[in-house]
Amino acid sequence: xxxxxxxxxxEATAGERTAVAEAISGFGPVVIRESERLVHAGRSRTxxxxxxxxxxxxxxxxxxxxxxxGGLDHACAELEVPPAEAYGVAxxxxxxxxxxxxxxxTVHVCDDVACRLFGSGKLxxxxxxxxxxxxxxPCLGQCERGPAVLxxxxxxxxxxxxAVDGGSSTTTLAASEVAVAIDGANSxxxxxxxxxxxxxLRLLARVGVVDPSSLVDYxxxxxxxxxxxxxxxxxxxxxxxxxxxxxxxxxGAAFPTGVKWRGVADQEGRPxxxxxxxxxxxxxxxxxxxxxxxxxxxxxxxxxxAGIAVGAEQGWLYIRGEYPxxxxxxxxxxxxxxxxxxxxxxxxxxxxxxxxxxxxxxxAYICGEETSLFNSIEGFRGExxxxxxxxxxxxxxxxxxxxxxxxxxxxxxxxxxxxxxAYAAAGTDRSPGTKLFCLSxxxxxxxxxxxxxxxxxxxxxxxxxGVPDGRELRAVMLGGAAGSFVGPESLDLPLTLEDTRAAGVxxxxxxxxxxDQDDDMVDSVRRIAExxxxxxxxxxxxxxxxxxxxxxxxxxxxxxxxxxxxxDLLQDLATVMKDASICGLGQTASGAVLSAxxxxxxxxxxxxxxxxx
Amino acid sequence: xxxxxxxxxxxVEFTLDDEVVKVPDGSTILDAxxxxxxxxxxxxxxENLTPVNVCRVCVVEVEGSRVLVPSCSRAVEEGxxxxxxxxxxxxxxxxVYELLASSVEMDRADPEVHAWMxxxxxxxxxxxxxxxxxxxxxxxxxxxxxxxxxxxxxILCYKCVEACGDDAQHTYAxxxxxxxxxxxxxxxxxxxxxxxxxxYCGNCIGVCPTGALxxxxxxxxxxxxxxxxxxxxxxxxxxxxxxxxxxxxxxTQDERIVKVTSPADHSVTHGHLxxxxxxxxxxxxx
Numbered sequence: 001x002x003x004x005x006x007x008x009x010x011e012a013t014a015g016e017r018t019a020v021a022e023a024i025s026g027f028g029p030v031v032i033r034e035s036e037r038l039v040h041a042g043r044s045r046t047x048x049x050x051x052x053x054x055x056x057x058x059x060x061x062x063x064x065x066x067x068x069x070g071g072l073d074h075a076c077a078e079l080e081v082p083p084a085e086a087y088g089v090a091x092x093x094x095x096x097x098x099x100x101x102x103x104x105x106t107v108h109v110c111d112d113v114a115c116r117l118f119g120s121g122k123l124x125x126x127x128x129x130x131x132x133x134x135x136x137x138p139c140l141g142q143c144e145r146g147p148a149v150l151x152x153x154x155x156x157x158x159x160x161x162x163a164v165d166g167g168s169s170t171t172t173l174a175a176s177e178v179a180v181a182i183d184g185a186n187s188x189x190x191x192x193x194x195x196x197x198x199x200x201l202r203l204l205a206r207v208g209v210v211d212p213s214s215l216v217d218y219x220x221x222x223x224x225x226x227x228x229x230x231x232x233x234x235x236x237x238x239x240x241x242x243x244x245x246x247x248x249x250x251x252g253a254a255f256p257t258g259v260k261w262r263g264v265a266d267q268e269g270r271p272x273x274x275x276x277x278x279x280x281x282x283x284x285x286x287x288x289x290x291x292x293x294x295x296x297x298x299x300x301x302x303x304x305x306a307g308i309a310v311g312a313e314q315g316w317l318y319i320r321g322e323y324p325x326x327x328x329x330x331x332x333x334x335x336x337x338x339x340x341x342x343x344x345x346x347x348x349x350x351x352x353x354x355x356x357x358x359x360x361x362x363x364a365y366i367c368g369e370e371t372s373l374f375n376s377i378e379g380f381r382g383e384x385x386x387x388x389x390x391x392x393x394x395x396x397x398x399x400x401x402x403x404x405x406x407x408x409x410x411x412x413x414x415x416x417x418x419x420x421x422a423y424a425a426a427g428t429d430r431s432p433g434t435k436l437f438c439l440s441x442x443x444x445x446x447x448x449x450x451x452x453x454x455x456x457x458x459x460x461x462x463x464x465x466g467v468p469d470g471r472e473l474r475a476v477m478l479g480g481a482a483g484s485f486v487g488p489e490s491l492d493l494p495l496t497l498e499d500t501r502a503a504g505v506x507x508x509x510x511x512x513x514x515x516d517q518d519d520d521m522v523d524s525v526r527r528i529a530e531x532x533x534x535x536x537x538x539x540x541x542x543x544x545x546x547x548x549x550x551x552x553x554x555x556x557x558x559x560x561x562x563x564x565x566x567x568d569l570l571q572d573l574a575t576v577m578k579d580a581s582i583c584g585l586g587q588t589a590s591g592a593v594l595s596a597x598x599x600x601x602x603x604x605x606x607x608x609x610x611x612x613x
Numbered sequence: 614x615x616x617x618x619x620x621x622x623x624x625v626e627f628t629l630d631d632e633v634v635k636v637p638d639g640s641t642i643l644d645a646x647x648x649x650x651x652x653x654x655x656x657x658x659x660e661n662l663t664p665v666n667v668c669r670v671c672v673v674e675v676e677g678s679r680v681l682v683p684s685c686s687r688a689v690e691e692g693x694x695x696x697x698x699x700x701x702x703x704x705x706x707x708x709v710y711e712l713l714a715s716s717v718e719m720d721r722a723d724p725e726v727h728a729w730m731x732x733x734x735x736x737x738x739x740x741x742x743x744x745x746x747x748x749x750x751x752x753x754x755x756x757x758x759x760x761x762x763x764x765x766x767x768i769l770c771y772k773c774v775e776a777c778g779d780d781a782q783h784t785y786a787x788x789x790x791x792x793x794x795x796x797x798x799x800x801x802x803x804x805x806x807x808x809x810x811x812x813y814c815g816n817c818i819g820v821c822p823t824g825a826l827x828x829x830x831x832x833x834x835x836x837x838x839x840x841x842x843x844x845x846x847x848x849x850x851x852x853x854x855x856x857x858x859x860x861x862x863x864x865t866q867d868e869r870i871v872k873v874t875s876p877a878d879h880s881v882t883h884g885h886l887x888x889x890x891x892x893x894x895x896x897x898x899x
Binding site: 004005007009069072073082083084085086087088091092093094098364381386388533534535536537538539540541542544545546547548549552556569572573575576578579580581582587 | 741786804809
């Protein structure tokens, strides 16, 4: 450990000292051992308490409304982290601030692609006029009921405030409603699924049906049957069933889950880790939030099954910082599971140990990239690592790690209960099972929908009530900001892995965002470019500068420049970002822009503020 | 450290630009290129630092890989097929230079940087008029008599952070802060260098490839227009301060020492010095 130097910063306040102590003690014994492992940029990954840095930063921010120099220095002394490095980590995340607060609450208003269609611009103005401290935010994952608001509170729990569920095409959120929610410290209740209770549902069967705070109710609806079955089957059989089910990752890359798990399980030596990626931040994506809020125990059970299958004793649930309701319900579910002996040293009397640590992100899309997520948990900047080596061999703390997102993991429950081949009876041969889609934008009933693989884009949009009367579908953002735009000619495309791949598009995270003839597509595409500019971690040149140059081109296009003039530069930017960026963020940052050009969406640039509603 | 093991029991055979070549197991593609005489541009790589593969200017095409790979940190594998001068490689390398030079002042970068930019036909001006596009332009930081930090020349190669941290000095006075285009090298809370943990070893200056970190002597002479490398001579000697035996290279102009470096391949220093060896030469002029 280096001798740490502390400058002349003010002493930490008593409140800050308490906050740091609570964050450290709240995480129990240190789980990380000193050993020879992956070394990135020469930094040892395993300083014993460094992984507590992110929770400590959250605690400081909440205690005093900012990360003060004195508070940060105190945290560094406690955790033995060099202050310059901790400052680098703290300034990486948008939810941490570095100036004394001017207001107890910061109101983050989503002005991303979906919410800006539904009046987020006006809401921001109204809230500012009413004296709130407002920040425009990237996608808050509430697209089915935008415009969405996250209230970040000092000395209190954060809140999410949205238009009443599923009503984004008819209702909007007024500044006065935000004020009422803040006064009452109330988040808007969880969304009601329009499919709720349908016996066709596998993944969403319990959402809107069970009490998300009750382990008893969860068990009464089939909960923990999968864990019992998996303990009887043993790890090998579980992985065989996952493989037989043909389950593939639902985060966008569609990697076969059974192969990933087998790879981790077969690694010699311990420890292994199981990570649940709940950093759902892709613009237009909110399905994992719906699952975590409506059926939190299923995530905990699925992690337990997965962890034991891959030989991990430590599970890490990394959830984006903008999901306070989901985080609170998961925290509750974890403590209930511990109390019932379903987590801990002897899971369900099986003799197996499995622990779950919940970690909250702090406003960084890049931390959904798996290696960034590891760095974030470890207390480093959320910068992606070069691959290879892959997480299977060198993951969290440089150790073998299976990382899956929420939707992938909850598929494990029906697979274990019904068996892989029965599971695979649904869907298509090459895309077995069901898929969650996030419908937003110009549809009658936005929301999360579960459908069997094989349904066409048109069928899924129809499930959400189709496009409202008087509107005409002009384009669909498919797969998220990192996906692509498709036009009406693609409506009969079956949304399977194989059909989308053949069509040169991606299912991504299941985003289906519908735009109509009056929506300002130049503005939407520019917002996507702005998103990538803001969310690039800044590590590699192609993405750090390329995303800036791409956004500059889009701004020029909205102010008179023509596609013909900018085509060569846009193409070159797309090429270098796609070919030479370190991670998927840069590699996909131009996909939506290029597809919009191909569809002619940028041909007739309009002026305006983006909202047509 | 990026050293090819000296004693190896196995060799790896692979195809490099249509030639079948053998290199020691564990070599990176960049090591192999250097062995085979294939010149490869680098910015964030240095022989005395751990590769961080962030600049992406050394990328090459590997058959079967969806994207280009950084040659500085990808190990050669048996049967790999590598192309270092394909159209894809040339486009990405040119674009990396264009992106950097459109946002960063590159006039004091190592001469080879300019040679490579010319080689790949980089035209940073096509990104737009510099007054209308984002750049890292900012006032120079002069906070003491030894160092100048001129971050409008910073390409964020992370070399200084590595030299300050685990790769040499273990002082951890600077780190990358902020994010995206706003990412920058900073002390804790952005305090001035004298108030930070900095011990003035100058090892960050020693590894900076673009002149963003400079001796104050050099900076002042450049600003005055009197800096003239062609008239400078370099004298190699051993540091007189202690018994470690660090090699010093004294750069002199008009019979005066203007800066001090150490060879990166020197077995004692690996290019790194301490404050005494780096800056403690004023008595020579007394």
